Amino acid sequence: MSPREPQANAVLGWGRKQAVVRIRYSLAVTVTALALAGAVAACSGTTAKIGAGSAVKGQPVRGGTVTVAEPSGASPNDVFPLSPSTNSNGYNINLTMGEWPSLVYVGDGATSVVNPQESLYSSLTWSDDDSVITIVLKPWTWSDGVPITARDFTFVYNLLKANYNDWEYYTPGLFPADVTRVVTPNSHTVVIDLNRSYNPAFYTDDVLYYVPLLPQHAWDKTSPTGKVGNYDETTAGATAVWNFLQKQGSDMATFATSPLWQVVDGPWKLAQFQSDGYYAWVPNNNYSGPDKPVLSKVIFTPFTTDDAEMDTLRSGTSLTVAPLPLNDVGQTGALEHEGYAVVSVPTAGVAEIVPNLYNPVNGPLLRQLYVRQALEYLINRQQIVSDAFHGYADPGNGPVPITYGQQWASPLEKAGGPYSYAPTKAVALLTAHGWKVAPNGTDTCQRPGTGASDCGAGVAAGEKLQFQLLYSSGSAYIDQMNAAIQTSEAQAGIQIVLKAEPFNTLVATTGTCNAQSHPNSTCSWQLQQFGWQPYSLDPSGAGLFNTDAIDNYGGYSSPEMNQLIDETEYGSNPSGFYAYEDYAAEQLPWLWLPNPSYVYVYKGNLAGFVPASPFDFTLNPEVWYYVKPAS
Amino acid sequence: MTWYLIRRVGQSIAVVIGVMILTFILLHMEPGSVARSVLGLKATPARVAIFDSLYGLNKPLYQQFLIYVKQLFQGNLGVSYQLQQPVSTLIAERLPRDAILLGLSTLLALVIGVPTGIYQALRHNRLADDLLAGTWFTLYSAPDFMEALLLIALLCVQLHILPPAFPGGITSVAGLFANWPALILPVVVLSINSVAGFSQYVRSTALQTLAEDHIRVARAKGLSERLVLTRHVLRNSLLPVITILGLALPDIVAGAVIVESIFNFPGMGLLFWQSALAHDFPVMLGGTLIIGVATVLGNLAADVAYRVVDPRIRYGGA
Numbered sequence: 001m002s003p004r005e006p007q008a009n010a011v012l013g014w015g016r017k018q019a020v021v022r023i024r025y026s027l028a029v030t031v032t033a034l035a036l037a038g039a040v041a042a043c044s045g046t047t048a049k050i051g052a053g054s055a056v057k058g059q060p061v062r063g064g065t066v067t068v069a070e071p072s073g074a075s076p077n078d079v080f081p082l083s084p085s086t087n088s089n090g091y092n093i094n095l096t097m098g099e100w101p102s103l104v105y106v107g108d109g110a111t112s113v114v115n116p117q118e119s120l121y122s123s124l125t126w127s128d129d130d131s132v133i134t135i136v137l138k139p140w141t142w143s144d145g146v147p148i149t150a151r152d153f154t155f156v157y158n159l160l161k162a163n164y165n166d167w168e169y170y171t172p173g174l175f176p177a178d179v180t181r182v183v184t185p186n187s188h189t190v191v192i193d194l195n196r197s198y199n200p201a202f203y204t205d206d207v208l209y210y211v212p213l214l215p216q217h218a219w220d221k222t223s224p225t226g227k228v229g230n231y232d233e234t235t236a237g238a239t240a241v242w243n244f245l246q247k248q249g250s251d252m253a254t255f256a257t258s259p260l261w262q263v264v265d266g267p268w269k270l271a272q273f274q275s276d277g278y279y280a281w282v283p284n285n286n287y288s289g290p291d292k293p294v295l296s297k298v299i300f301t302p303f304t305t306d307d308a309e310m311d312t313l314r315s316g317t318s319l320t321v322a323p324l325p326l327n328d329v330g331q332t333g334a335l336e337h338e339g340y341a342v343v344s345v346p347t348a349g350v351a352e353i354v355p356n357l358y359n360p361v362n363g364p365l366l367r368q369l370y371v372r373q374a375l376e377y378l379i380n381r382q383q384i385v386s387d388a389f390h391g392y393a394d395p396g397n398g399p400v401p402i403t404y405g406q407q408w409a410s411p412l413e414k415a416g417g418p419y420s421y422a423p424t425k426a427v428a429l430l431t432a433h434g435w436k437v438a439p440n441g442t443d444t445c446q447r448p449g450t451g452a453s454d455c456g457a458g459v460a461a462g463e464k465l466q467f468q469l470l471y472s473s474g475s476a477y478i479d480q481m482n483a484a485i486q487t488s489e490a491q492a493g494i495q496i497v498l499k500a501e502p503f504n505t506l507v508a509t510t511g512t513c514n515a516q517s518h519p520n521s522t523c524s525w526q527l528q529q530f531g532w533q534p535y536s537l538d539p540s541g542a543g544l545f546n547t548d549a550i551d552n553y554g555g556y557s558s559p560e561m562n563q564l565i566d567e568t569e570y571g572s573n574p575s576g577f578y579a580y581e582d583y584a585a586e587q588l589p590w591l592w593l594p595n596p597s598y599v600y601v602y603k604g605n606l607a608g609f610v611p612a613s614p615f616d617f618t619l620n621p622e623v624w625y626y627v628k629p630a631s
Numbered sequence: 632m633t634w635y636l637i638r639r640v641g642q643s644i645a646v647v648i649g650v651m652i653l654t655f656i657l658l659h660m661e662p663g664s665v666a667r668s669v670l671g672l673k674a675t676p677a678r679v680a681i682f683d684s685l686y687g688l689n690k691p692l693y694q695q696f697l698i699y700v701k702q703l704f705q706g707n708l709g710v711s712y713q714l715q716q717p718v719s720t721l722i723a724e725r726l727p728r729d730a731i732l733l734g735l736s737t738l739l740a741l742v743i744g745v746p747t748g749i750y751q752a753l754r755h756n757r758l759a760d761d762l763l764a765g766t767w768f769t770l771y772s773a774p775d776f777m778e779a780l781l782l783i784a785l786l787c788v789q790l791h792i793l794p795p796a797f798p799g800g801i802t803s804v805a806g807l808f809a810n811w812p813a814l815i816l817p818v819v820v821l822s823i824n825s826v827a828g829f830s831q832y833v834r835s836t837a838l839q840t841l842a843e844d845h846i847r848v849a850r851a852k853g854l855s856e857r858l859v860l861t862r863h864v865l866r867n868s869l870l871p872v873i874t875i876l877g878l879a880l881p882d883i884v885a886g887a888v889i890v891e892s893i894f895n896f897p898g899m900g901l902l903f904w905q906s907a908l909a910h911d912f913p914v915m916l917g918g919t920l921i922i923g924v925a926t927v928l929g930n931l932a933a934d935v936a937y938r939v940v941d942p943r944i945r946y947g948g949a
Binding site for chain 1: 661662663664665667668669670671672673674675677678681682685714715716720721724780783787788791794795796798799800801802891892893894895896897901905908909910
């Protein structure tokens, strides 16, 4: 309660003492502030350089509990591994991955690759024409001792085939819509016929990665008390099972108690779940995989804000593992003093500013490649990495991060990308295209027209080079990055107006815009920067830059880009990926930005936490264990 | 009194219905698509259609309102778009915890503020009065979050005396008390401002009461100072406190978003704040409804309490 209203009446009693009392108040305020500020100053930490972490040495200890902090807003709310399309909570996979891992496990130490040892298949082979996959499953068992078989795969397939439009991870045209037939020649072999040839690496890394196996013998039912059958073998039955499992999967009160969710094939079982997102895993004692859990319990505990988490870390309480917000990287020295080690892990994704090529006002400007090139030349990405992100970010040289998957990054990207920071090149480009450049002012078009040295189609004489950049509020380092962009763009007379709003407000009021559809109601945005786009293992441009792709918000369209992306998705030419990557880097369907890494702290006596890849980072506590200090 | 109460209850129901209609209309006037807000950037037209159909957002506004009202009469506040949980469940989990947190802070503020106010009135314009008033106004003028952060820095980070935040997974009142050390700082921070309010109100009223004839008469009759204070001064000085307490009821229901954020206390305030950011209409509507009910109940309770504390007060000619 905060009864501020009565203050006006209360102060009526001051009378003639008011002036004297004011001085006393000032003194009191000053003394209090000095005392408390001293306390705060004493608390401030120092920055230490963060690396990829180093192996913890000592004698392993069996058992123990690890408590992992969930960052603000990262609480899961659905336990069924095939979340519905109406639930966009990306953190559900954190809850389910340890219990029902994907058929294809990604991450091997710090390396971002498929890990066959941890995967559920013993072999995954493609036909010569890359249109038939034969998967042989390992002789592993469910937690109740029942063998994992091909029937478990067909159960998943049948459920998805009947309900894929309601599956969160369905990508139009891909699994299961592209499957023509599934046969199971024996209990551990699945043969999948696809409706076309695919690039095996793409399909394995980006499609099968999202497919778990589910226990048909326990989940093929339509009510809590109903018997298990083969309901999934008809479309109506599969829909009934789907609806039942979806309903059960969203009932948070029974996540940890429902017998359904106790049948797992991953290393962990859910022992506790609270509606605020707190949950605890205990080992699945029948786990068949190579890395049996050593810890006796892993707790994931939610935090309302980053500050609450930082205070908890600094107070020396029981958190074992926690994400460190970039705003708090300066606290690493103090955290190390509290017994924590610090590690940074690259983010599997690309950060971007999306230009709206069909904005009614300046879409024609943004459709000019030279304008996008000038904008990119003026983004000082190295400075942003060092200043805004304290050095912990991918430089954002193009569509593929160079920090998480060296195998995917082309020589051009590794060399800094096609548009390293160069204000003089930006000025030259604009001048060459008929603009009067006004550094720290606003450029104006002087030569309208469509010639090689004109401003370009749809750009009128006198038109100004100014854009509004919409971005998601709430992060100081993002504010800092965008302020830096605004300043550096101004050097060549490109005026950027910054506007920050909450993420949900931005996505509610902006839409995908393209040549066919760009209504004023949702396409008035000019430049938007909502965060970053996550990648599966294979950082393909499919879904991002092909015409009318699901995440092609700004309406970029190029037949050549489409063809190059198709080659990475369907072709078999290994050099096709670099061709796509370099073309995208140069064409700038999006403006490339640095992408901050994850920074985590973990107790100094917790081994196995590093090395870790961006794909299994914090999701694989089965390889963690405590150590006794070496004597 | 009976008629007065009947009339007030009738007015209260009308106010709550008005608040509900106004909130419903205002929320639906918000620009942008709810489905896109909840589903995020991957909200394809197909997904938006499924979402809108699932939550009835594809129906005309008046139909949506009628459905909402019908659900209300069935005791159903709807389902949170963002959290995918029944709103009644979300509120039922958080409200008791907020009631404890804010109830304890109010109690602490009363225990400190009322006696202090009386004491200040007795020491009117002396050093003790000035010092106490100075202290209260210094604390009152500092924002909650600053007090909270400074106390955390000092007591939790530096001295490791108290936990700086609630551990996760506390979803019951019993869990709250089991982690009582984590309650101390949020209760103290929330009570700081209230102490100033209570003490200064009580001081002001007590000063007026002390100057009244019946106090002189009581003293002249030889009544002990303790009895004068407890029977006459304190009782009369509590009237403004009752007003504040009545107004505090909706605050308890609405939660304390800043303190909840800082101390990792997922209560009503955070729930409403996050639902507002996420365009989560059912939660916002449910919350507004509950706060509206609490507001009218608080006022009603204050009116009744006036009569109990001071029998001279009459309502509606009763």
